[in-house]
Amino acid sequence: MIKFVMCLHRHPDMTREQFQDYWKNSHAPLFNSFVETHGAKRYVQDHTIDTPMNDMLRESRGMVEAFDGIAEVWFESEQAFIDAMSSEEGQKLGAILHDDESKFIDHARSTAFLATEHEV
Numbered sequence: 482m483i484k485f486v487m488c489l490h491r492h493p494d495m496t497r498e499q500f501q502d503y504w505k506n507s508h509a510p511l512f513n514s515f516v517e518t519h520g521a522k523r524y525v526q527d528h529t530i531d532t533p534m535n536d537m538l539r540e541s542r543g544m545v546e547a548f549d550g551i552a553e554v555w556f557e558s559e560q561a562f563i564d565a566m567s568s569e570e571g572q573k574l575g576a577i578l579h580d581d582e583s584k585f586i587d588h589a590r591s592t593a594f595l596a597t598e599h600e601v
Contacts, residue, residue, distance in 0.1 A: 482556070484553050484596050485594075485596070486551065486592070487593040488550040491549045493587065495585060497508075497531065500550070504528075508568065509524070518574050525552070525554075527552075528549075528550050529550055583585045
């Protein structure tokens with residue numbers, strides 16, 4: 482199992498609440514409506530909470546500004562991810578999702594990567 486992970490910053494003209502509301506209530510249903518195309522096994526949204534503790538944690542370690550959320554999407558394998566995204570349907574879906582993401586994600590300040598999970 483691998484994960485496609487996106488660490489997200491919201492559009493600068495949105496509040497965190499607006500960003501998280503759109504992500505959860507508009508983008509997630511759109512993503513889930515294409516499960517047969519992308520074949521994801523699981524989709525989790527981690528929404529950053531507004532608490533002074535987050536600032537303290539970052540400052541105590543000299544870290545960069547907080548992300549507004551993290552998306553985690555599980556696939557059976559890297560090849561399953563590649564196959565889903567490179568098919569003709571997957572290419573169309575990628576464009577649909579990117580267009581929708583552009584409504585709430587600041588892509589220039591966000592990042593994405595593939596990872597494996599190791600429970601310790």
